Amino acid sequence: MTQQKRISLEKLTQNTTFLSAIALILSLLVSGVVMMIAGYSPIEGYSAMFTGAFGSVDNLAQTLGTATPLIFAGLAMAFAARGGMFNIGIEGQIIAGAFPAALVGAYLQGLPWFVHIPLCFLAGMIGGGLWAMLAGFLKNKLRVSEVILTIMLNYVAQYLAEYLANYQFKAEGMLVRTETIQPSAALPALIPYSRLTTGIFVALAFAVFVWWFLSRTTPGYQMRAIAQNPYAAEAGGVNIARMNLLTMFLSGALAGMGGAVEVMGVHGYFIVNMTSGYGFDGVAIAVMGNNTPLGTVISALIFGALRAGSTSMNRMTSIPGEFIQVLQALVILFVSTPGIVRAMLRKRNFKKNDQKKGA
Amino acid sequence: MYAVEMHGITKQFKNVLANSNVELMVKRGEIHSLLGENGAGKSTLMNILYGMYAPTSGQVVVQGKPVVIENPLKAIELGIAMVHQHFMLIEPLTVAENVVLGYEPKKHGCFDMKKAVEEVNTLADQYGLHVDARQKVEELSVGTKQRVEILKALYRKADILILDEPTAVLTPQEVSDLFRVLRKLRESGKTIIIITHKLKETLELADTVTVLRKGQVIASLPVTEQMDQAQLAELMVGRIVSLETEKQPVPGEHEVVMALRGAVVTRDKRNVLDDISLEIRAGEILGIAGVEGNGQTELIDVLTGLQRLSGGAVVLQGKQLPAGRITPRSMLAAGVGHIPEDRGKRGFVGGFTIAENIVLGYHRNQPFARHGLINRKARDEFADRVARQYDVRMDSIQDTVGSLSGGNQQKVIIGRVFAQDPKVIIAAQPTRGVDIGAIEYIHGELVKMRDAGKAVLLISADLDELMRLSDKIAVLYDGRIVDRRDASEYDERTLGALMTGHTPDSVEKEVKQA
Numbered sequence: 091m092t093q094q095k096r097i098s099l100e101k102l103t104q105n106t107t108f109l110s111a112i113a114l115i116l117s118l119l120v121s122g123v124v125m126m127i128a129g130y131s132p133i134e135g136y137s138a139m140f141t142g143a144f145g146s147v148d149n150l151a152q153t154l155g156t157a158t159p160l161i162f163a164g165l166a167m168a169f170a171a172r173g174g175m176f177n178i179g180i181e182g183q184i185i186a187g188a189f190p191a192a193l194v195g196a197y198l199q200g201l202p203w204f205v206h207i208p209l210c211f212l213a214g215m216i217g218g219g220l221w222a223m224l225a226g227f228l229k230n231k232l233r234v235s236e237v238i239l240t241i242m243l244n245y246v247a248q249y250l251a252e253y254l255a256n257y258q259f260k261a262e263g264m265l266v267r268t269e270t271i272q273p274s275a276a277l278p279a280l281i282p283y284s285r286l287t288t289g290i291f292v293a294l295a296f297a298v299f300v301w302w303f304l305s306r307t308t309p310g311y312q313m314r315a316i317a318q319n320p321y322a323a324e325a326g327g328v329n330i331a332r333m334n335l336l337t338m339f340l341s342g343a344l345a346g347m348g349g350a351v352e353v354m355g356v357h358g359y360f361i362v363n364m365t366s367g368y369g370f371d372g373v374a375i376a377v378m379g380n381n382t383p384l385g386t387v388i389s390a391l392i393f394g395a396l397r398a399g400s401t402s403m404n405r406m407t408s409i410p411g412e413f414i415q416v417l418q419a420l421v422i423l424f425v426s427t428p429g430i431v432r433a434m435l436r437k438r439n440f441k442k443n444d445q446k447k448g449a
Numbered sequence: 450m451y452a453v454e455m456h457g458i459t460k461q462f463k464n465v466l467a468n469s470n471v472e473l474m475v476k477r478g479e480i481h482s483l484l485g486e487n488g489a490g491k492s493t494l495m496n497i498l499y500g501m502y503a504p505t506s507g508q509v510v511v512q513g514k515p516v517v518i519e520n521p522l523k524a525i526e527l528g529i530a531m532v533h534q535h536f537m538l539i540e541p542l543t544v545a546e547n548v549v550l551g552y553e554p555k556k557h558g559c560f561d562m563k564k565a566v567e568e569v570n571t572l573a574d575q576y577g578l579h580v581d582a583r584q585k586v587e588e589l590s591v592g593t594k595q596r597v598e599i600l601k602a603l604y605r606k607a608d609i610l611i612l613d614e615p616t617a618v619l620t621p622q623e624v625s626d627l628f629r630v631l632r633k634l635r636e637s638g639k640t641i642i643i644i645t646h647k648l649k650e651t652l653e654l655a656d657t658v659t660v661l662r663k664g665q666v667i668a669s670l671p672v673t674e675q676m677d678q679a680q681l682a683e684l685m686v687g688r689i690v691s692l693e694t695e696k697q698p699v700p701g702e703h704e705v706v707m708a709l710r711g712a713v714v715t716r717d718k719r720n721v722l723d724d725i726s727l728e729i730r731a732g733e734i735l736g737i738a739g740v741e742g743n744g745q746t747e748l749i750d751v752l753t754g755l756q757r758l759s760g761g762a763v764v765l766q767g768k769q770l771p772a773g774r775i776t777p778r779s780m781l782a783a784g785v786g787h788i789p790e791d792r793g794k795r796g797f798v799g800g801f802t803i804a805e806n807i808v809l810g811y812h813r814n815q816p817f818a819r820h821g822l823i824n825r826k827a828r829d830e831f832a833d834r835v836a837r838q839y840d841v842r843m844d845s846i847q848d849t850v851g852s853l854s855g856g857n858q859q860k861v862i863i864g865r866v867f868a869q870d871p872k873v874i875i876a877a878q879p880t881r882g883v884d885i886g887a888i889e890y891i892h893g894e895l896v897k898m899r900d901a902g903k904a905v906l907l908i909s910a911d912l913d914e915l916m917r918l919s920d921k922i923a924v925l926y927d928g929r930i931v932d933r934r935d936a937s938e939y940d941e942r943t944l945g946a947l948m949t950g951h952t953p954d955s956v957e958k959e960v961k962q963a
């Protein structure tokens with residue numbers, strides 16, 4: 091009987107979905123404790139968050155709308171990781187996609203929507219893709235880790251876009267932003283005046299594409315081989331440097347799509363600081379989703395709910411919305427160290443075994 | 450009389466019965482070989498003796514006293530020490546620090562490094578274990594690390610020393626050094642249990658052999674002059690195994706299929722391959738003998754496109770290949786099959802399925818893929834056929850290769866290469882860490898390939914294998930080919946001497962004198 095139970099528990103600790111769920115629950119508990127220590131009521135906080143995320147159609151739309159760019163960011167991170175690259179530059183690649191998408195949306199005129207929207211997407215993907223590929227190129231040339239390169243390129247993208255939005259492409263008015271896009275380039279909202287647009291369907295379609303690409307194409311196969319054993323991949327005739335470039339381009343293109351969708355659905359123009367940390371959330375999302383497309387979509391939805399919920403927690407209670415960041419950090423911590431969770435479960439097993447041995 | 454008695458030992462893992470009612474009697478002061486194929490339960494049995502696992506049932510008796518060994522500490526208390534397959538050393542610490550760890554000599558309550566070094570040196574001298582006590586472990590060769598492990602055991606005053614497959618990682622020279630040490634330990638009254646699946650070593654070294662098969666003791670016999678490898682192999686595998694590979698010369702012209710002309714590879718201003726010229730001919734196995742680290746890896750890498758030449762040329766079917774365009778992909782496409790020397794590293798992707806691994810390197814070719822799209826049905830059908838043909842023991846081709854035994858992993862790689870009908874086969878350490886049954890099979894397949902007119906290059910650290918399979922042998926020493934002849938002209942001693950840097954002339958003189 092106990093034997094049976096132990097086996098199933100052991101199996102569970104190998105199960106990444108289970109570990110991710112445990113990690114999420116643990117993070118919620120620990121942040122609750124942090125709230126308490128800081129003198130707030132976690133019950134009040136979490137119920138405000140829950141209402142804010144799911145309480146009404148508008149709240150739900152807010153959750154799903156927030157999740158849309160997060161799906162792209164998570165997919166970008168997950169895709170790179172599946173190809174053996176650690177792309178921490180998603181934030182910058184979102185900007186590198188959003189900016190050209192905004193320009194194509196604003197300055198190309200008189201196009202029907204079914205031409206204009208794909209063109210904006212294309213601009214976003216190429217912008218984000220090339221920006222990420224630059225990191226891949228420098229990695230190959232200089233033999234520097236892509237982690238450092240992508241982080242640094244985040245700042246370059248941010249300030250470059252800010253500069254361009256301040257001078258060459260500045261729209262009339264007080265805000266540092268580009269011209270508003272043409273109606274033919276706008277993604278229609280599903281719920282009026284919400285962030286939820288047809289962009290969510292685009293995001294889901296891209297998740298399916300990523301799954302298909304990784305499992306059904308030879309470049310996807312080669313990418314996975316490189317990630318798991320680059321030596322064997324090399325002996326199998328895979329050109330690792332070239333594949334790394336492709337991996338980075340496609341990862342960046344996913345991030346760039348996120349930027350384009352955000353411009354075309356939510357803002358209608360490029361505006362500084364519009365990314366608000368999506369890229370970094372993408373890391374946590376991919377980690378929690380175990381780098382699979384389905385897992386990434388699910389954890390992006392959860393993170394969307396947390397973000398949407400924390401905004402209303404901020405509004406409805408005295409608890410600062412920044413608690414969401416504590417929560418997210420804990421999620422990363424717990425998910426990326428499944429050892430903690432496993433050890434906690436194992437300790438229980440161990441005690442049980444000891445008792446058995448003694449008996 | 451007996452140092453160790455194990456009675457009725459049974460060990461059940463989840464769904465594997467690793468040991469079943471095992472009886473083991475080890476006499477005091479003998480070298481006892483525990484022989485069996487991979488997975489026979491040798492390590493498990495010894496881990497029970499060392500207190501790493503609790504037996505499901507059974508009794509252990511040490512030096513005549515029934516004992517319960519709950520953990521390794523208890524084992525050490527009883528004078529039992531174990532040198533594991535994977536060393537348990539702390540790399541950044543010195544030899545002396547590693548040896549005395551847990552039993553440090555103290556002076557004024559502080560660790561006395563000087564004393565530790567002294568003690569370790571004395572101990573090392575006593576048993577002819579050459580180490581530098583002040584050197585860091587991370588700087589040591591594998592053979593030396595093993596000596597440190599043995600020192601650790603001796604420092605803890607072990608009377609019973611267990612060694613788990615100690616020769617698997619050693620060069621022939623290191624093996625004979627180890628055996629010398631073990632004999633010396635026996636002389637001084639220690640009891641030694643050595644786990645192995647190598648027959649020759651058992652015959653050479655052991656006083657008694659216990660053969661395990663599928664968790665059960667098949668036989669426990671004194672090692673005598675009359676005992677031979679075939680007899681042990683049969684006990685171990687459970688059927689008659691042919692240790693000789695049938696091989697007739699392939700008739701007809703043996704044209705050169707692949708050749709190196711003056712190949713040079715320079716690394717850190719040193720020529721790791723120095724002016725190598727060799728010819729791999731159709732219908733012939735060319736063996737490369739040499740102690741590892743004398744250029745074998747570079748030679749393999751040059752021939753398979755993994756390593757650029759610093760000088761010289763690769764010639765394939767009479768055409769000199771343009772140096773800048775040689776890549777692993779181009780070599781695979783040109784029909785150069787590669788069985789890598791380190792299968793875990795170069796050979797397969799552990800997390801990939803058998804099907805995915807069987808096409809690795811050929812994954813772009815039709816029918817496995819077309820226009821970049823994988824044809825899973827065609828691939829899986831092919832993989833299933835190859836896996837069956839090459840006798841891969843598996844549940845399904847969707848199992849990961851990482852979950853297979855070493856022998857079956859190697860069969861996946863061999864199947865992958867042979868099924869593509871290559872012109873040249875670069876076979877490096879094709880049977881390393883593989884069961885006898887699988888070795889017999891792999892040798893047979895290699896010879897079949899040669900008989901079918903393939904050009905084969907065989908790189909192996911196993912001299913028996915080399916002499917058994919090769920038609921010609923070239924000896925690689927310090928990046929150069931120092932001698933080459935028909936395989937029949939060599940004996941083991943000559944090869945051993947050439948491999949360790951003796952010149953052909955001096956070897957010949959020695960042989961004449963003897």
Ligand SMILES: Nc1ncnc2c1ncn2[C@@H]1O[C@H](COP(=O)(O)OP(=O)(O)O)[C@@H](O)[C@H]1O
Pocket residue numbers: 462463465466467485486487488489490491492493494
């Ligand atoms: N910790 C373990 N858990 C489950 N099965 C094990 C474990 N250790 C060994 N086994 C299984 O027990 C059998 C015997 O293994 P082992 O003693 O390592 O064999 P050997 O050392 O003779 O190669 C194998 O089938 C192996 O897979």
Ligand SMILES: [Mg+2]
Pocket residue numbers: 488491492493613
């Ligand atoms: Mg073993």
